[in-house]
Amino acid sequence: MEPRVAVGDYNRSTGDSTLYTTSQNPHVIRLLMGAFVLGIPEHKLRVVAPDVGGGFGSKIFHYAEEALCTFAAKALNRPVKWTCSRSEAFISDAHGRDHVTKIDLALDADNNFTAVRTETYANMGAYLSTFAPSVPTWLHGTLMAGNYKTPLVYVNVKAVFTNTVPVDAYRGAGRPEATYQLERVIDKAAIELGVDPIALRRQNFITEFPYATPVAVEYDTGDYVATMDKLEEMADLSGFEARLAESQAKGKLRGLGVNCYIEACGIAPSNLVGQLGARAGLYESATVRVNATGGLVVMTGSHSHGQGHETSFAQVVADMIGIDENMVEIVHGDTANTPMGMGTYGSRSLAVGGSAMVRATEKIIAKARKIAAHLMEAAEADIELKDGQFSVAGTDKSVAWGDVTLAAYVPHNYPLEEIEPGLEETAFYDPANFTYPSGAYACEVEVDPDTGKVTIERFSAADDFGNIVNPMIVSGQVHGGLAQGIGQALLEGCGYDENGQLLTGSFMDYAMPRASDVPFYSVDHSCQTPCTHNPLGVKGCGEAGAIGSPPSVVNAVVDALRRGGHDVTHVDMPLSPSRVWSAMQG
């Protein structure tokens, strides 16, 4: 939400350039801007992106203003600052989504899915933004199997240049587009076949894992039956008829929409995305520095712009050692004091950045164990670490975490012939696979038949994110994602006139979701099939709400219109009152 800012600075005595910017990935900006735009070697360029007021994808990319400020600061030998107004943001920040898609679903006589065929025109805008072609390709085509064991999947995407603002990744990036078309066509099939849309989905669920889809990826784990069972319980489907009657008594239409989603996040195995055409490696990094008095500084390549890494990352490290979370400081966002990292997007921070942090902390613990063994004159294999105390198994001998860390920096009694002093370790983690969060969502809407206005009355979300570190942060992420998905479904959209002029250039015409547009959500993440290939067993939760929610909203509105006697099978997003009213006119 916070508009972008860039400050360029130049130090003539050292020849160093510094860029302060609102970025989700300062190292990537340093590499792209330094190597490919300004010709500044990375060791003479520092990029700082401190706490940033929201990213949602739009701050992944390298923008011209960053290079201009850095260049101008050197040319003028003084700092140069640029701040983006909201109006400028509308016409210079990359936009999201913007696909035109035709999808076909084939079913056999028993309603088993036999094939999916989808053809998409993906708008790139007037020129390519940093990751624009990745979005409709390997972040979209790879998801077209969804939660279903469809044996044949055909995806054809044509990326097209237009005269719009560039289009690039936006919360979910490609996966909402994949989920939307698949979950809409399944509802349409249910309508045509006269079958229950939930039963049709259940019948076609993938139930055995690992599952290699026909579109290049292998789901390691999941339980789509469990999330659907949980959803049916949360959404109180048996009470729908009574609620429908209440709505009808008020002269309103009411509808129920359900959908499933799968996403590929924990982005991403470098070798796989390389084969799919990406030019970046998508590992993550962490350095864990233990101070003499036992406190830790974790320097992560992930970037926090509202995700609460300072809390959840500290929890992970503190738990591994058994110390208080307040002894762990999380540092991010400055290329001068963090290892080369790829930043935060694609629900990757805990799954990939957290895994790097775990690997580095494991190295720390392994070394600390050697020191503890030396201090207690015991065999290393007998050393146990619990609640911040190293002890010798089967004895009452123990030494505190702080004593071990002090010994590392004051190595008077220390195994100097075996290990170096100090306690600082770095790890890079490249995931073996994507992670595959999944879930089932249900939305109930009322539609005013006189005006076409849609109100969301109930929304339930049952997600499987694997293991959970901080339930409150996860719920917050889901709530925010749902608000964005509902915004996309009902309100948000960029319009241009016939001359290419952006019509939605301010919040007077671009409809942002507000508190009154969203209901009190019912969210649950108790269905947990841990990721099988990262040390935390986590899958990522940042984008799920935005990926999973649009189809259930549209499914619900179509259901409401049909129950109201309108022969409607589809309405394009955003479902503004005007569009819904037009759909009712036939």
Place this chain on the structure above:
Amino acid sequence: MYTFDIERPSTVGDAVKLLSDSTESQPLGGGQTLIPTLKQRLAMPDRLVSLGGITEIQGISQDDGGALCIGGGVTHADVAAGAGAYAALAGLAGKIGDPAVRNRGTIGGSLANNDPSACYPSAVLASGATVVTNTREIAADDFFDGLFTTALEEGEIITEVRFAVPQKAAYMKFEQPASRFALVGVFVAKYADGVRVAVTGASEGGVFRWAEAEAALSTNFAASALDGLSLDGSGMISDLHGSGDYRAHLVAVMTRRAVEAA
């Protein structure tokens, strides 16, 4: 923002004097439209003459005939809180914009600006109100003159708006999804001598009276009296948020709802 001067006169007379001297000046009410306009450089007067310090255009009272007299400088929040004698008007004021807008924006400023999507013009026109300025009294039917245009002369200041309180009235607004301005707003007011229906937000010509609905409701003040009445969408605003036909349809829906709520 660019550099400009600002004056804060304490009387209408001083304000008029400032507005008529040779400096390019603009009167400033609550600034809810003017300040954003200046920020975008769509207007760049050298001087603003704030009307905020003029006590004689503040206050809400009722005259001997029972008419509600609202000073031109009264904010929407103060109308919402203090115009209880005309509940439909107070209700309208309480739903303009958000609290920040309502605490700054004024009735005089809104009427002088005559935004085609503003709420107040519909209340003034449906009430047959009188717009009082420093030089004259203007009947509502003569005041509004198309989009962002009124009968006001250069340097003329709205000092008061006088509303005859109707027997029944209600305002129904259908909000534009982004701005929350009126996509269509309909104010219905029933007086002893007939019903007036004024529509904002919909027409390319700005606020207007719906004569057929007025005639039907004057005979029978019931929603059913509107059955079969409709407006043509061809003169209506057509944009991203709705076609002319949609707005024309909404006018009928909102009129019906206003009658039911009155």
